[in-house]
Amino acid sequence: xxxxxxxxxxxxxxxxxxxxxxxxxxxxxxxxxxxxxxxxxxxxxxxxxxxxxxxxxxxxxxxxxxxxxxxxxxxxxxxxxxxxxxxxxxxxxxxxxxxxxxxxxxxxxxxxxxxxxxxxxxxxxxxxxxxxxxxxxxxxxxxxxxxxxxxxxxxxxxxxxxxxxxxxxxxxxxxxxxxxxxxxxxxxxxxxxxxxxxxxxxxxxxxxxxxxxxxxxxxxxxxxxxxxxxxxxxxxxxxxxxxxxxxxxxxxxxxxxxxxxxxxxxxxxxxxxxxxxxxxxxxxxxxxxxxxxxxxxxxxxxxxxxxxxxxxxxxxxx
Amino acid sequence: xxxxxxxxxxxxxxxxxxxxxxxxxxxxxxxxxxxxxxxxxxxxxxxxxxxxxxxxxxxxxxxxxxxxxxxxxxxxxxxxxxxxxxxxxxxxxxxxxxxxxxxxxxxxxxxxxxxxxxxxxxxxxxxxxxxxxxxxxxxxxxxxxxxxxxxxxxxxxxxxxxxxxxxxxxxxxxxxxxxxxxxxxxxxxxxxxxxxxxxxxxxxxxxxxxxxxxxxxxxxxxxxxxxxxxxxxxxxxxxxxxxxxxxxxxxxxxxxxxxxxxxxxxxxxxxxxxxxxxxxxxxxxxxxxxxxxxxxxx
Numbered sequence: 001x002x003x004x005x006x007x008x009x010x011x012x013x014x015x016x017x018x019x020x021x022x023x024x025x026x027x028x029x030x031x032x033x034x035x036x037x038x039x040x041x042x043x044x045x046x047x048x049x050x051x052x053x054x055x056x057x058x059x060x061x062x063x064x065x066x067x068x069x070x071x072x073x074x075x076x077x078x079x080x081x082x083x084x085x086x087x088x089x090x091x092x093x094x095x096x097x098x099x100x101x102x103x104x105x106x107x108x109x110x111x112x113x114x115x116x117x118x119x120x121x122x123x124x125x126x127x128x129x130x131x132x133x134x135x136x137x138x139x140x141x142x143x144x145x146x147x148x149x150x151x152x153x154x155x156x157x158x159x160x161x162x163x164x165x166x167x168x169x170x171x172x173x174x175x176x177x178x179x180x181x182x183x184x185x186x187x188x189x190x191x192x193x194x195x196x197x198x199x200x201x202x203x204x205x206x207x208x209x210x211x212x213x214x215x216x217x218x219x220x221x222x223x224x225x226x227x228x229x230x231x232x233x234x235x236x237x238x239x240x241x242x243x244x245x246x247x248x249x250x251x252x253x254x255x256x257x258x259x260x261x262x263x264x265x266x267x268x269x270x271x272x273x274x275x276x277x278x279x280x281x282x283x284x285x286x287x288x289x290x291x292x293x294x295x296x297x298x299x300x301x302x303x304x305x306x307x308x309x310x311x312x313x314x315x316x317x318x
Numbered sequence: 319x320x321x322x323x324x325x326x327x328x329x330x331x332x333x334x335x336x337x338x339x340x341x342x343x344x345x346x347x348x349x350x351x352x353x354x355x356x357x358x359x360x361x362x363x364x365x366x367x368x369x370x371x372x373x374x375x376x377x378x379x380x381x382x383x384x385x386x387x388x389x390x391x392x393x394x395x396x397x398x399x400x401x402x403x404x405x406x407x408x409x410x411x412x413x414x415x416x417x418x419x420x421x422x423x424x425x426x427x428x429x430x431x432x433x434x435x436x437x438x439x440x441x442x443x444x445x446x447x448x449x450x451x452x453x454x455x456x457x458x459x460x461x462x463x464x465x466x467x468x469x470x471x472x473x474x475x476x477x478x479x480x481x482x483x484x485x486x487x488x489x490x491x492x493x494x495x496x497x498x499x500x501x502x503x504x505x506x507x508x509x510x511x512x513x514x515x516x517x518x519x520x521x522x523x524x525x526x527x528x529x530x531x532x533x534x535x536x537x538x539x540x541x542x543x544x545x546x547x548x549x550x551x552x553x554x555x556x557x558x559x560x561x562x563x564x565x566x567x568x569x570x571x572x573x574x575x576x577x578x579x580x581x582x583x584x585x586x587x588x589x590x591x592x593x594x595x596x597x598x599x600x601x602x603x604x605x606x607x608x609x610x611x612x613x614x615x616x
Contacts, residue, residue: 035509036429040437043422043483046414050478051444051452057462058455110346117343122336131602132347135354138594140538142556143587146563147353151373158356158373193350201609242446250451253540257560260567273451273541280454281545289454297451304446 055297062291079291088269089292093299095180096271100248100303103184108240110188111195112233116225118196119203130200134193141190145257148186149174153261174262183254191247195240202236203229238311242304249300252277272296354591361385361585365577368584385585397586399551400558404537404590406469407554411476411536416529419479420521423486424513428494438487444480457545471546472554476536482528489524490517526604530597537594555590559583 065075083089114133118126136144151158152173163170173182206228214224252273259266268282269275273296280289356373364384367377389397426438456475457466465471494517502512518525540556547553550561566579 033429033431036425036431036434039421039425039429039513042418043478044437046418046474046477047441047444047480050456050475051447051480054452054455054459055447057459058452061455061458114343114346117339120336120339122334122339123343124335124340129343129347131599133343133350135595135598136350138534138598139354139591140540140556142538142540142560143357143590144353146559146583146587147357151353151356161373189349189353192346197606197609201606246446257563260564276454277541277545280457286458290458293451293454297447300451301446 058290058294061287062294064287066287079288080295082288083291083295089272089275089295092269092272092275096248096251099180099184099251100245103187104241104244104248106184107188107192108195108237108244111192111240112199112237114192114196115199115203115233116229118200119229120221120225122221130197134197136189137191137194139190141253142257144186144190145254148182148189149258149261152182174258174265176265179258179262179265183251183258186254186258187247187251191244195244198240199233199236202233206232234311234315238308241307241311245304245307246300249273249296249303357584357588357591361581361588363581365581368580369577381581382585385581386589389582389586389589392582396550397555397558397582397589400553400555401589403469403552404554404556407472407476407539407543408533408536411473412529412532414473414477415479415482415532415536416525418477419482419528419532420486420518420525421513422483423488423524424490424494424517424521426483426487427490428496428499428517441480441483445484453542453545456542460546466546467549467552469552472539472543472552475542476532476539479528479532479535482532485528486521486524489527490521493520493524523604526601527609530601530605533597534594555586559586559590562586 062079063074063076064072065078067073114129117123118130123129139147154160159173160170171178173179210228211224214228219227250273251271255266255270256274256277259270268278272292276289276292276296279285279292283289352374359374359376360368362380362382362385363371363377364379364381367379371377426434452475456471460466460471465474498516498520499512502516507515538556539554540560543552543554543557544560547557550558553561562579562583565576566583568576
């Protein structure tokens, strides 16, 4: 994750090796190192309770199986072998992979264009747009899913009403072929503003002189966006991409809420996370659910890491 | 073209407004707001006109206050209880997360001690472990130690914010100059006093940024409370609202759909959104500057 910072981070000091620091300063802080432990210890405590503990326990559980006779027995990788051959899990993983391939690029492209537009200075009421587009992020996923679910559906059907008003036949958005796109729209609606803000904040730190120099060289707005802004945005874009990847693989809230509106379309294994949840709480298969959760975590980490290392190696090749 | 207002203290590159761009962004704003406008209008309708009237206009009569009254009094005021729970989880959980991440990030940025880099590497790795993947194992572990179905089961995991720690470390690096710390030490101030009287003030915008992001995360949290809580009296709003939804759609097992629940859900949703939107608007000056100078500057 350290590679997320561009080479220019040298000056900010967090990546400078301690040996380069003046020796006097090092000795003055070294004596106070104990206070560093004091400040850090609450974090370490909740970190162990909230993350390390459950993680270790999940791995431990995943190696056992509950038997009617004989209780818990160690079964090694049996749960993992079962998961890899489980077509319900695999179908769920493919579904979120498809979602990732379509929804995330669309969402990030819209966020990027919005951030560039707001930063360009060519936009009237820029501050209003910035805060306005961000507001959906404050809406709980549960409320957003309920709301959009109602909008898509037959009962309230604003989407259908608007379609009829302009004379367009709107497809049934909660059926088999449209559901994934409908969920994609809810997720996009929730997070476009959030990603826009991350990118916009990165744009704000570009020094004005850079634009002035570019203007002297005769660069137009598009040239400036392409040659100055995009390279600066790369680390923030990478960060947004990685958070989006993590979020996609963990997809749960939106399909879980909308399940009540379309129970035949959104099955209990619609996403891997829903599958793990249903295994544990409707099937009482805690050990197998733990193995599924571990696999899901591993897949997420591997994909996030692959995207990050690809992005950074391209960065270094430049 | 409002060149006179735009030029104030700015370079000439920022004074030509583009109408096309404004219209395009206007469409985006419409996309962001239209569902919320629908929700607001829906909260003024009774269940009959909710199902029959046009979504972007009022129905028969104005029922907002009746609806609010119904939401607050249904089932002996369970909604108020859920609201209180959410408030508790948000204030203690998110407040705790922000305080803990600020102290930890500051420690990692400004003190050298053994294991510092190992801790930071571990925490960065943990950012990619999402809370939802941990929810099932968290339930299993907490049920083992008897924490399940108590507010602690929601509060404790909410207080961990690896991203908050990362953000605060990057922020503290620049926001608290080493020279200021040394000056304080030379003047004889203890580390604790320096932290509380000097550093915390400088860390303000970063703190508010972390606070707001963890506030949103805890206020909107659904998966974890859904799993670790079974007693409705500890539910947060998100889990409670979805319970009402399952009553309305008949998914709760009874088989009978109860459209009378829709006004409760819609109005309850509006009331659940308001506090966060208000917090965002009031604190935006602080968190936006914190975001700009801290999280992505690197």
